Amino acid sequence: MEIEIKGIHKSFAGTPALLPTDLKLRQGEFTTLLGPSGCGKTTLLRMIAGLEQPDGGEIYSAGKCIYSASKRTDVPAHKRQFGMVFQDFALWPHMTVFENVAFGLKAAKQHSGLKEKVTEALAMVRLQGMEDRYPHQLSGGQQQRVAFARAVAIRPALVLFDEPLSALDAVLREEMRVEMMSLVKDMGLTALYVTHDQIEAMSMSDEIVVMRKGEVLQRGTPESIYKAPSHPFVASFIGKSNWLEPERAMVRPEQVKWSRTSDDDRSYAATVRHVSYVGERYEIRLQVDGLDEWTVYSSKRATVQERVELYVSPESICWMQGADISSAVQQQPNLEPLALG
Amino acid sequence: MKPVFKDSPSFFRNIGIILALFLLVIGIVIPLLLIFWQSVSTGQGLDLLAPIRTIAGHDLSSVLFQTIWLGVCVVAGTTLLALPLAWIMSKTRLGQHRWIDVVLMIPFMTPPYIGSMGWILFMQKGGYLQQWLPGSAALSDSFFSFGGMVLIMCLHLFPFLYLLLRDAIIRIGGNLEEAGAVHGASSGYRFRRIMLPLLLSSYGMGAMLVFVKTIAEFGTPATFGRRIGYYVMTSEIHKYISSWPIDFGKATSLASILLSVCLVMWYMQSTISRRFTYRLVGGKGQRSKRYALRGLTGAASVVYLALLLIFSIGIPYFSVIVASLMKLRGAGLAWDNLTLDHYRDLLTWGSVSMKALGNSLGLSLAASTIAVVLGTGFALAVGKSQKRTQRVIDLFSLLPNTVPGIVMVVGLILFWNSPWLPATLYNTYGMVVLTYVVLFLPYTVQYVKANFTQIDGSLFQAGQVFGGGPLLIMRRILLPLIVPGMLAGWIMTFTISVRELVGSLLILPPSMQTSATYIFAQFEQGQVSLGMAMAVVSVGMTVALLLVVEALKSNRKWNAS
Amino acid sequence: MKKMAFRKKGTLLLLASVMSISLFGCGNATSNSQTIEPANTGQAAPEETATQEAPQETGNALGGKLVLYSAGPQKLADNLISGFEAQTGVKVEMFQGTTGKILARLEAEKGNPVADVVILASLPSAQSLKAEGLTMAYPDAVNSDKLNTEWSDADGHYFSTSASALGIVYNTNLVSNPPQSWSDLELPEWKDSVNIPDPTLSGSALDFITGYLSVKGEGGWSLFENYKANGVAMAGANQEALDPVITGAKSIVAAGVDYMTYSAKVKGEPVDIVYPAEGTVVSPRPAAILNSSQNVDNAKAFIDYLLSDEAQKLVAEAYLIPGREDVEAEGRTNLKDIPLLPVDWAWMNDHGDETAARFSEVFK
Structure with missing residues (x-):
């Protein structure tokens, strides 16, 4: 089922939370809204869910209008037939696992085959035998699975994920990420996923929409976003970026070479500042003469204060397009530290 | 590091527990036991059925049923008033106006008999309403009925239930309901299946408190109830204790029955609460969305709040203020019949009324301060109530809240006026303070306990790791963290003791008046206007004090937590 | 039996109970024995120390306090008290209430009586106080001969100073x-x-x-x-x-x-x-000295004051019928x-x- 968003926008108490935005979620695709907190991604998700009313624009689900400011159409949340996994799971503490999962079916009066559908959903998330437990008797990962099972039990047209992994610890987060992604793929669900974690976004999505300050900066496959960021903010937010020309040209760490491979390569002299060993390689922070700090990878340990020569081939350089330089400069110091690896 | 310091200041607790138990037994448990004792002991020995026979033998069973029926109806009525209000104040932008909450506390600060008098003066034949709208006579007749009494009491007591429900709704957060919405539940279905079960334990608590407060209420039955011939237990107990012919036997029998009813209610409530209390999983991101005041819902919310304020504050205070300004009570509403003379008489320096006002302030300050100190001590001794002794302290210190005030006061008189006591407080200022402290102790205990249980034990451990002794930890870590709870307890105790009537009527030493008994005496003396003026002044003072405290509080940084 | 009586004292004695006659008697006995001393001196005083007392009064030697329980208009009671205080220097503590409340309070305080003088709004109540032996005779009250004899006690146990x-x-x-x-x-x-x-x-x-x-x-x-x-x-x-x-x-x-x-x-x-x-x-409004009074001299002086011209004038100004037949009512229908x-x-x-x-x- 296809979801189409046209010119949706919203502001809170005069402050714009989302500028007019268009978005298309294709049937069976996994789309991620990625951006720092306050970028409007959750607002957009909640407006699609029907939990927040847009100031204007239109939303279509499978060709049917579910919201339109001009037509004064607003299908309430409970009639949109979506599923949602909440950030804090929002499991109902007074219901058992079974009742939580069965809720959507009961609310929609789908009483036939209720037990089978619930059992099937629970089996998918490997929670057989836990039907009679209450949420507080489950571990964090199990709660997450219940929340997922609840969202998909009604076979929704669209599953919405609101930073569902942020409440879990790092190990569990990785495990759940893999599990959830394969479930979504196996079931062929259309999914919209909100996160500020680029690893989640990169590993799960068919399409990533990078947002900042209520505005979509770039959209595309994970690969294209990483390899060809069109905006300095995108370049910095996703992966590590070494700037050749501030706000204009950038190279990824793995593209920086320790030896010249072609005559076209640009060369840069630098001083080693920090060396960290991360297992499969060394991550080296360097001060490049006349530029900012870079991060590069190496298979050998380098010595702090050592002078080195670095090479970058012109094809590996990403050039920004029509960058709004002034705002990018402002934005950069405010970036949250990213969870990389 | 000594093991006693391990997880929290349990060092204080062990000393505190014994002291707390001792004080609670003396202050609360023995007086209440004396009532049972007195009501079951006859000349020859014990007769456990004596109170029941008293009830049956004196045609008091109908009074008992009337009392319980009143309690049930008022619980139902306050629910109807408080639930929509709690929703409005937790879910719409109206809830962001802090002043509304202060204003909503006014009915509760108003002495109940003043509120009733206000309604009587407004609705009675020839009352203010009929002077405005002469055609409303039929309304007046139907108002002076059981329904009118329930309405007056609901309008007085609903803030209680409202505060509890509003906090519960905020605590539940918006996500659980939104999850219901996304998964296909209409608003009615969401309310029934999600909000209702989650609210049940808070509601049970609030309903129990409202029920106990209703059947413990004296002011409205003594004014409005007497007028319509609706008699309840408290008015009967008060009659047997304070009017001729006095009959302490009957009074204690009634009191012990009332006490039993309350204990049964309390037991039922705690069973329900245990059964329906859920740990809300996950504390992250529990934002609660507030709806803008647009459209039909917004308009309905504003109208509802406005109507509620008009009925609970506007009408009674209109009557009270007008009555306090009347030159001649027989001359009715007219500009030339208004005067400030009563206020001048009232506020003349050195007058009886000023002394009464001073007494009220002094007694309430003393009582609320002592109550806060003791209540904090008890709350800390109770801690997170793991041990049985701690749970016993918890139960004892909350007992006065589940027992009608008049019963507690009778128990205190029985105990403190016993001849075998080497020294007694009876007939001194101390007795009044003691009574207020005992009556209102539960508030501080509840507030501080709620505050304390939210503090993580690691904060104390951190204090110890950095070498803090128990005293230092208490002074620098514990106290600052529980100050908000203590302050809330203090305000509550002060507010209620300023207007306390039942206990004051029974235990004040001769030639001593508080503002509440002064008002009561003025009604007895026919100086209704003077009494009403005093009511306005003392409620005004309480509101002013609350606003000052509120202002101070918002200047403090700990409020941020 | 003795043990039980003791237990009774513990819980019941003071506050209760008209139901138990034996207990009632017991309570009276105790209060009598407690107050026997002041009662004796009080009763003995008129004959033996009459000469002594007179100079005391004129010399204003009274002092200390007086506890008054008064029914009726508070204004009048306040005026009477300030007049009395000005004249004698005795500090008066007053509990103001209805007759019912005053009787109830007396009953409740039977164990630790504090009141010295009561003014009630009902004659039978005073009669029953006398019958129970709770009042003290003061036959020598000044001006008591001018009172309406029907409303006051011939033995001087109560005086209807207004009606x-x-x-x-x-x-x-x-x-x-x-x-x-x-x-x-x-x-x-x-x-x-x-x-x-x-x-x-x-x-x-x-x-x-x-x-x-x-x-x-x-x-x-x-x-x-x-x-x-x-x-x-x-x-x-x-x-x-x-x-x-x-x-x-x-x-x-x-x-x-x-x-x-x-x-x-x-x-x-x-x-x-x-x-x-x-x-x-x-309805006469009798004043009486309580047998348990601990300030007997002050109490007597207060009764004398109530019967004085000054106090009777205050009574008349409150639109009550003055107790003394030689004082005219003001602004109201006269008794006759x-x-x-x-x-x-x-x-x-x-x-x-x-x-x-x-x-x-x-x-x-």
Whole structure:
């Protein structure tokens, strides 16, 4: 089922939370809204869910209008037939696992085959035998699975994920990420996923929409976003970026070479500042003469204060397009530290 | 590091527990036991059925049923008033106006008999309403009925239930309901299946408190109830204790029955609460969305709040203020019949009324301060109530809240006026303070306990790791963290003791008046206007004090937590 | 038995209970023994130390305090107290309440009595205090010979220093043709518009009811039963019955107290009073020294003060009937112009409690 968003926008108490935005979620695709907190991604998700009313624009689900400011159409949340996994799971503490999962079916009066559908959903998330437990008797990962099972039990047209992994610890987060992604793929669900974690976004999505300050900066496959960021903010937010020309040209760490491979390569002299060993390689922070700090990878340990020569081939350089330089400069110091690896 | 310091200041607790138990037994448990004792002991020995026979033998069973029926109806009525209000104040932008909450506390600060008098003066034949709208006579007749009494009491007591429900709704957060919405539940279905079960334990608590407060209420039955011939237990107990012919036997029998009813209610409530209390999983991101005041819902919310304020504050205070300004009570509403003379008489320096006002302030300050100190001590001794002794302290210190005030006061008189006591407080200022402290102790205990249980034990451990002794930890870590709870307890105790009537009527030493008994005496003396003026002044003072405290509080940084 | 008596003392003695006769006796015995000393000196004083006491009084040697429980108008009590304090230097502590409340408080404090003097609004109450031995005789009270002998004790146990008469109080705006007889209030014209004070709270109302019954006998009850049938409401103490009439919610108080009516009328309130021609009851307001008094000299001085010209003038200014027959009433109907029922005070004293209880039953 296809979801189409046209010119949706919203502001809170005069402050714009989302500028007019268009978005298309294709049937069976996994789309991620990625951006720092306050970028409007959750607002957009909640407006699609029907939990927040847009100031204007239109939303279509499978060709049917579910919201339109001009037509004064607003299908309430409970009639949109979506599923949602909440950030804090929002499991109902007074219901058992079974009742939580069965809720959507009961609310929609789908009483036939209720037990089978619930059992099937629970089996998918490997929670057989836990039907009679209450949420507080489950571990964090199990709660997450219940929340997922609840969202998909009604076979929704669209599953919405609101930073569902942020409440879990790092190990569990990785495990759940893999599990959830394969479930979504196996079931062929259309999914919209909100996160500020680029690893989640990169590993799960068919399409990533990078947002900042209520505005979509770039959209595309994970690969294209990483390899060809069109905006300095995108370049910095996703992966590590070494700037050749501030706000204009950038190279990824793995593209920086320790030896010249072609005559076209640009060369840069630098001083080693920090060396960290991360297992499969060394991550080296360097001060490049006349530029900012870079991060590069190496298979050998380098010595702090050592002078080195670095090479970058012109094809590996990403050039920004029509960058709004002034705002990018402002934005950069405010970036949250990213969870990389 | 000594093991006693391990997880929290349990060092204080062990000393505190014994002291707390001792004080609670003396202050609360023995007086209440004396009532049972007195009501079951006859000349020859014990007769456990004596109170029941008293009830049956004196045609008091109908009074008992009337009392319980009143309690049930008022619980139902306050629910109807408080639930929509709690929703409005937790879910719409109206809830962001802090002043509304202060204003909503006014009915509760108003002495109940003043509120009733206000309604009587407004609705009675020839009352203010009929002077405005002469055609409303039929309304007046139907108002002076059981329904009118329930309405007056609901309008007085609903803030209680409202505060509890509003906090519960905020605590539940918006996500659980939104999850219901996304998964296909209409608003009615969401309310029934999600909000209702989650609210049940808070509601049970609030309903129990409202029920106990209703059947413990004296002011409205003594004014409005007497007028319509609706008699309840408290008015009967008060009659047997304070009017001729006095009959302490009957009074204690009634009191012990009332006490039993309350204990049964309390037991039922705690069973329900245990059964329906859920740990809300996950504390992250529990934002609660507030709806803008647009459209039909917004308009309905504003109208509802406005109507509620008009009925609970506007009408009674209109009557009270007008009555306090009347030159001649027989001359009715007219500009030339208004005067400030009563206020001048009232506020003349050195007058009886000023002394009464001073007494009220002094007694309430003393009582609320002592109550806060003791209540904090008890709350800390109770801690997170793991041990049985701690749970016993918890139960004892909350007992006065589940027992009608008049019963507690009778128990205190029985105990403190016993001849075998080497020294007694009876007939001194101390007795009044003691009574207020005992009556209102539960508030501080509840507030501080709620505050304390939210503090993580690691904060104390951190204090110890950095070498803090128990005293230092208490002074620098514990106290600052529980100050908000203590302050809330203090305000509550002060507010209620300023207007306390039942206990004051029974235990004040001769030639001593508080503002509440002064008002009561003025009604007895026919100086209704003077009494009403005093009511306005003392409620005004309480509101002013609350606003000052509120202002101070918002200047403090700990409020941020 | 002894052990039990002790336990009884522990829990019951002071606060209770008219039900247990033996206990009652026991309680009296204790209070007698506790107070036997002041009682003796008090009683002995007049004969043996009369000469001693006189200079004491003139020399203003009184001091300390006096605890007074007073029913009736607070203004008058305040005035009397300040007059007395100015004259003697004795500090007066007062509990102000209705007769019912004062008697209840005395009962509650039986174990630790604190009151020295009581002023009640009902003669039978004082008679029963005397009968129980709770009052102290003061036959030498100055001016006591000028009191109405019918209302004061020949032995000097109580002195009716003022009195009020009961009548039909009505709102002059609502009632143009006031009823002239008690039985008029049974008429449909007055349906649901009449209040009557609660005799368990109002001593004067009880005096009226018992007084009326003492004249009419058992048949007198039909008046009150008819009142109830006609929607007469029992409404608290005197003032609580009167206030709705002032504001116009009710039209009439049956057995309303006259001095309250007069003082409201002087203020300008639309009320007035009728004394029915078939006669009414005067309710004397007796003052008595309690046997348990610990400030006997002060108490006696206070009684003397109440009977003095100054105090009687204050009484008259409060629109009460002065207790001394040689003092004129002010701004009100004089006693000699009020038609009276030939009441039997002894019968009224004996039947007060049961009448109040039966009346409450009728009106509940």
